[in-house]
Each structure stands twice: as structure tokens, then as C-alpha cells.
Amino acid sequence: MNIYNEFKTLIVQALAALAADGAIPAGLDTSKITVEPPRDPAHGDMATNAAMVLCKAAGMKPRDLADQLAARLMTLDGVDSAEPAGPGFLNLRIARGLWDRALRSALQAGASYGDSQMGGGEKVNVEYVSANPTGPMHVGHGRGAVFGDALAALLAKAGYAVTKEYYVNDAGAQVDVLARALHGRYLVACGAISQAEFDRRLEAKEYQYGGDYLVETAEILKSRDGDRWVAADEAEWLPALRAFGISEMMVLIKQDLLALGVEHNVFTSELGLVQAGQVAKAKEALETQGLIYTGVLEPPKGKLPDDWEPRPQTLFRASQFGDEVDRPLQKSDGSWTYFASDIAYHHDKYVRGFNQMIDVFGADHGGYVKRMQAAVKALSAGTAHLDVKLCQLVKLMDNGEPVKMSKRAGTFITLREVIDHPGIGKDVFRFIMLTRKNDAPLEFDYAKVTEQSKDNPVFYVQYAHARACSVQRNFIEAFPDADVSAEALAGADLSLLADDDEVGLMKLIAAWPRAVEQAAESHEPHRLAYFLHDVASAFHALWNKGREHTHLRFVEAGNLPLSRARLALVWGMVTVIASGLSVFGVEAKKEMR
Incomplete structure (x- = not known):
């Protein structure tokens, strides 16, 4: 039950009635009407x-139309008052019984409370993480992984058919760099060169990856192949070590993702698309629309990108679709640019039936957004939409001090190191990553995210759930023969909930389905973190109020009807917390230890 959607329907019906009476014109566009808490x-x-x-x-003047609409709404059951305000807003007070009905609906729905048919089963592709397969994931990847995973779960809850996808960038020059660094570690493992020699080459930039994770990978390679690649020419060992390195790095990445509770439905290989001729097919699709030409681009201001050349290149007319300039697909030597492969990948998504695509990128990919959106518009003749969500960096701290770099990774802090830190784990990491909008900087302080206080949002929300479970245990102890099933609680006499704060919590519970739909529509799962915090805060306030005023305690000995009504309210809150934490992939704890 979404009480706000129900009232929007009533308002649209009231407007139709006014039109039928000739008070307002017929056929007005009501799609932009909103109904929300003031x-x-x-x-x-x-x-x-x-x-x-x-x-x-x-x-009409807004106030005149509001007056007419108010008069019509006042004839409906459940509307206690309808008062125009300001330049034309309309404030409604609704009958208490409707809030009771919303709470009963939450109890009856259980874990599915807030589920919506808003998406209508439309297919949505959410591509996230897609870290280069050159090493373990760092904490920045972790933020994108959590955001993408929560967004996918949120869209699924809102009624979309979601596919979670990872794009493996295994065709670019960076995997050759990985293979050469792996070969160096392999030579050390085989005794062909010393560690000092490897370090010298690393210092001289002959190797660009020096993390200790490649030591383990080189040992695995040595166990499999012996010294086969020690004396081999680079032309022979490079493709073999490239394939081996990518495979092993993807094992590491999938292990890191699993530790974070992230599992993708599909892994798509860039190399596979190239080898299958998909890049050429995407280019042909653009050529048939007259969107490909040969030309020389003006040099961009600032640092020159890798795909710019002062010579004729094969260019895509991206500027016709909202980009600042046209973009190269092929270099003068005929090789594809990174952008060409990315176009092929999105063309492949479109061919697979995805008109709605979401890409989760790191903040350093901001300059890539318009060109990808231009490509999707061109390839789909405007029928497909790409939303790119940029995730800002995470600043790791410990008691206000920056966390030192990882030895294992060499240049960054691995995601696994953060998850495995005492007192953190996946639940804390996931929730904290969703306490800020994706494009806002985020500070993750080991000390703050593990402290048990109201200033720690994940503790505060989980503690509300655990406290509520203790209320249920107290109720069972006081009334051992009473039925505590959701069905029984939904049948409680909710009119006994008379305190303003009890009714306020009831209204928050009723707003959960609306919060889900709004967060899904805006692609902003962090909104749910704010909502859960508000719900937890309202519950904790009631708990504390009961400590000060014994007649407001959740369980009142000897008064089964009132205690059952209050347990119903508490369990409605539990339903919202559990529903929200399931979207976030976070456990709803029954006890805090």
C-alpha cells in the first residue's frame, strides 16, 4: 500500500470530476502532480x-484552482481537511484510520513491504565495478560496487527487471603492462633474476605494477608451467601471460566482490567483443546513419588524450548528440580507440534488449559521460537512455589520521584490507558507502564507523532493529500465550496508539513505499539511508520516552490490547528497517554484541 499514490489517484479523479462539471478544462496533463509529506x-x-x-x-489563478480542488476533496471519506496555502499548494489532513490501515498493510506485507510495480518489468542493465583486471580492488572500487549493487536491488524492488553486469577491460594496453610485470615476478620466482634486479626495473618504469599480489600469481604460474617462459621471446610469452594474468586477477576481484556480498549476473569481455567483430559492427551501424567520417580534430586544451592525433582519423559525429566535439573511433594506423570498444559494448547491450542502461563510473571518468550518452542515442535512434553515475573518492582515516598505503597493493589500500579490519566487515562498509550521495566525497574513519553510538549511522539503524526484537521478547515474556505473528499484530486495536510520537512513527512507516519509488526514480539509494535513520531516530525517541514515562512503555504488564498495539507499531518499524537493509545488502541484527 502506497498511501501517497492512493491520494494522488483521488486528486486526479477529483480534477476529472471538476472537468466534467465544466469548472476546469478537460484533458489536463496530471503527470507532474505530486503528493508528499509537507x-x-x-x-x-x-x-x-x-x-x-x-x-x-x-x-486560472493557482489559488482559485486550489480552492475548487479543496472543496471537491472535502467530500471524500478519509479527508478531514483540505486547506489551500501560499501561492497555491494544498495541504491535507487525513483520517486517523488511514494511517492504521497503512500500518496493517506493512505488517501483512512483511519483507515485501515497499515493493512496487512502478518499473512495470522494464529491463534495466546496471554495469558497475568493471575494474581493470590488473590487480585487487581498492576502496574506491568498493564504493562503486556497493552503490551499483544497492541501486540494482532498489530498482528490482521498484519493479524493474534488472541485470547486474561487469565489463572486463581485457583488450587494452593495460593488460600488456600487467603481463610484463607478471613476467618479471615470474623470473624472480624461477631464479632467473634477483629481487634487487626486479626492484631496479620497477624503479626504471620497465614494470608499472609492483604489488606483492603478483608474487602469488607468479608462483602459481611457475607451478603450472615451470621455467617454460624464462628464455622465451616476448612475442611468445606475452599473450600467454596476458591471458593467465587476466584470469588470475579476475579470481582475485571476484573473491573481493564476494567478500563484499556482490555478485554479478553477467561478465562481458571487451576482448571477446573485439574478436567477435562487434566493434566493426557498431561502426557499421553508425555509418549507415551517416555518422562516421574521416577528419582531423583540433587539439584539446590541456593534457592531450591518448586518442588524439594531428592526422586524419575515423571520427563519430558525437557533437550531433550533445557532446562537445566529435570523437575518434580509429587511429590513423587503423587500430580501435578505447571509445570504439565501449560503443560496441553499449551496442551489444542495446541489441540484448536494454533500452535503460546505468553505468557506474569512478569520478575520474567524468569526461567520458557525454560521449557515451551520445553514442547510445545514436545507436538506438534515441530510444535508449544511458544514465552515468559518478562515484567520488573515499578518504580513509583512522581516528582522524590518513591510513597508510598497502604493501600488498603497492600504491593503494585494497578493499579486502578495509573489509577485514577488526570491527568493520561488509555490513559496516556497505552501509557507510550509502550514507552520502554517490557524487559527494566520503570520509571513512575506522574509529567512527566501529563506535557504538548514535553518531554511527549503521550502528544506530541496526540497534533500532535489535532493540525492537528485544521488545518482542519482553512481550512474549509478559504474555506467553499471546500470538505474535504478523497476522495477529495486524489485527491489533491500533486506535489505542494515542501519543503524538506513536502516530508520527506510524506516518513514517506509511511513507516507506513512497521513499522506495522516489529513490528508484532518481537512481539515488542513499535516500533510503536517510529514511532509515529517520525511522530509527523516531523509534529510539519513543523508547527513551517510555523510560521517562512508564505509561508509554511498549510492554505494559497486564494490558494485552495496548501492548499488542504497541508491538504492532514496533514491528511495523522492524518491517521498514529490514526492507531497507535488504536493499543495502546489510544484515538486520536481532542482537548487538
Whole structure:
């Protein structure tokens, strides 16, 4: 049950009735009407912008239209008052019984509370992480992994058919760099060169990857192949070590993802697309639309990108689709650019039936957004949409001090090191990553995220769930023969919940389905973290209120009807917390230790 959607429907019906009476024009576009809680609860239970968004098309002053709509709504059951405010907003107060009905709906729905059919089963592809297969994941990858995973779960809850995808960048020059560094570690493992010689070559930039993780990989290679590649020419060992290195790095990456609770549905290989001729096919698809030409681009300001040349190249008319300039697909030597492979990948998604695509990139890929959106528009003739979400960097701290670099990775802190840090684990990491909007910087302080206080959002929310479970245990102890099933609680006499804060929590519980739909529509799962914090805060306030005023305690000995009603309220809160944490991939704890 989404009580806000129900009232939007009632408002649209009221407008239709006004049109039938000739009070307003027929056929007004009602798609931009919203119904939401007012910013100030003193103004009522709900506010709608209907008069504001329709007044121009109706040829009326907003306040006049609001007055007519208010009069019509006041004839409906469940509407206690409808008061125009300001330039044309309409504030509603609704009957208490509707909030009771919303709470019963939450209890009956259980874990599915907040599920929506908004998406209508539309296919959505969410591509996230897609770290280069050159080493273990770092904490920045972890933020993108959590964001993408939570967004996919959120969209699924909102009724979309979601595919979670990882794009393996295994065709670029970076995998050759990996293979050469692996070969150096392999030579050390075989005794062909000393560690000092490897370090000298690393210092001289002959090797660009020096992390200790390649020591393990080289030992595995030596166990498999012996000294086969020691005296071999580079032309012979490079492709073999490239394939081996990619395979082993993807094992590491998948292990890191699994430790974070992330599993993808599909892994797509860039090399596989290239070898299957998909890049050429994507180019042909653009050529048939007259969007490919040969030309020389002006040099960009600042640092020159890898794909710019002062010679004729094969160019895509990206500027026709919102990009600043046209973009090269092939260099003067005929080799494909990175962009060409990425176009082929998105063309492959489109061919697979995805008109809705979401890419989760690191903040350093901001300059790539417009060109990819231009390519998707061109390839789909405007029928497909690409939303690119950029994840800002994570600043790792410990008691306010920056965390030192990892020896294992060499130049960065691995994701696994953070997850395995005492007191953290995947749940803490995942929740904290979602406490800020994806494009806002985030500070992750080991000390703060592990402390048990109201200043730690993951503890605060999980503690609310655990406290609620203790309320249930206290209820069972006080009334051992009472039924505590969701069905029984849904049948409680909720009119006994008379305190303003009890009703306030009930209204928050009723707002959960709306919060899910809004977060899904905006592709912003962090909104749910804020909502869960608000729900937990309202519950903790009630708990503390009961400690000060014994008549407001959740379990009142000898008063089964009131205790059952309050347990129903508490369990409605549990339903929201559990529903939200499931979207985040975080455990709803029954006890805190």
C-alpha cells in the first residue's frame, strides 16, 4: 500500500470530476502532480502541488484552482481537511484510520513491504565495478560496487527487471603492462633474476605494477608451467601471460566482490567483443546513419588524450548528440580507440534488449559521460537512455589520521584490507558507502564507523532493529500465550496508539513505499539511508520516552490490547528497517554484541 499514490489517484479523479462539471478544462496533463509529506508537519499530513502545475493550462489563478480542488476533496471519506496555502499548494489532513490501515498493510506485507510495480518489468542493465583486471580492488572500487549493487536491488524492488553486469577491460594496453610485470615476478620466482634486479626495473618504469599480489600469481604460474617462459621471446610469452594474468586477477576481484556480498549476473569481455567483430559492427551501424567520417580534430586544451592525433582519423559525429566535439573511433594506423570498444559494448547491450542502461563510473571518468550518452542515442535512434553515475573518492582515516598505503597493493589500500579490519566487515562498509550521495566525497574513519553510538549511522539503524526484537521478547515474556505473528499484530486495536510520537512513527512507516519509488526514480539509494535513520531516530525517541514515562512503555504488564498495539507499531518499524537493509545488502541484527 502506497498511501501517497492512493491520494494522488483521488486528486486526479477529483480534477476529472471538476472537468466534467465544466469548472476546469478537460484533458489536463496530471503527470507532474505530486503528493508528499509537507516540510512542516504542522501544515498537515500531505501536500500537493496540483493547482501550481495545472493553473497555467487551466487558465486560472493557482489559488482559485486550489480552492475548487479543496472543496471537491472535502467530500471524500478519509479527508478531514483540505486547506489551500501560499501561492497555491494544498495541504491535507487525513483520517486517523488511514494511517492504521497503512500500518496493517506493512505488517501483512512483511519483507515485501515497499515493493512496487512502478518499473512495470522494464529491463534495466546496471554495469558497475568493471575494474581493470590488473590487480585487487581498492576502496574506491568498493564504493562503486556497493552503490551499483544497492541501486540494482532498489530498482528490482521498484519493479524493474534488472541485470547486474561487469565489463572486463581485457583488450587494452593495460593488460600488456600487467603481463610484463607478471613476467618479471615470474623470473624472480624461477631464479632467473634477483629481487634487487626486479626492484631496479620497477624503479626504471620497465614494470608499472609492483604489488606483492603478483608474487602469488607468479608462483602459481611457475607451478603450472615451470621455467617454460624464462628464455622465451616476448612475442611468445606475452599473450600467454596476458591471458593467465587476466584470469588470475579476475579470481582475485571476484573473491573481493564476494567478500563484499556482490555478485554479478553477467561478465562481458571487451576482448571477446573485439574478436567477435562487434566493434566493426557498431561502426557499421553508425555509418549507415551517416555518422562516421574521416577528419582531423583540433587539439584539446590541456593534457592531450591518448586518442588524439594531428592526422586524419575515423571520427563519430558525437557533437550531433550533445557532446562537445566529435570523437575518434580509429587511429590513423587503423587500430580501435578505447571509445570504439565501449560503443560496441553499449551496442551489444542495446541489441540484448536494454533500452535503460546505468553505468557506474569512478569520478575520474567524468569526461567520458557525454560521449557515451551520445553514442547510445545514436545507436538506438534515441530510444535508449544511458544514465552515468559518478562515484567520488573515499578518504580513509583512522581516528582522524590518513591510513597508510598497502604493501600488498603497492600504491593503494585494497578493499579486502578495509573489509577485514577488526570491527568493520561488509555490513559496516556497505552501509557507510550509502550514507552520502554517490557524487559527494566520503570520509571513512575506522574509529567512527566501529563506535557504538548514535553518531554511527549503521550502528544506530541496526540497534533500532535489535532493540525492537528485544521488545518482542519482553512481550512474549509478559504474555506467553499471546500470538505474535504478523497476522495477529495486524489485527491489533491500533486506535489505542494515542501519543503524538506513536502516530508520527506510524506516518513514517506509511511513507516507506513512497521513499522506495522516489529513490528508484532518481537512481539515488542513499535516500533510503536517510529514511532509515529517520525511522530509527523516531523509534529510539519513543523508547527513551517510555523510560521517562512508564505509561508509554511498549510492554505494559497486564494490558494485552495496548501492548499488542504497541508491538504492532514496533514491528511495523522492524518491517521498514529490514526492507531497507535488504536493499543495502546489510544484515538486520536481532542482537548487538
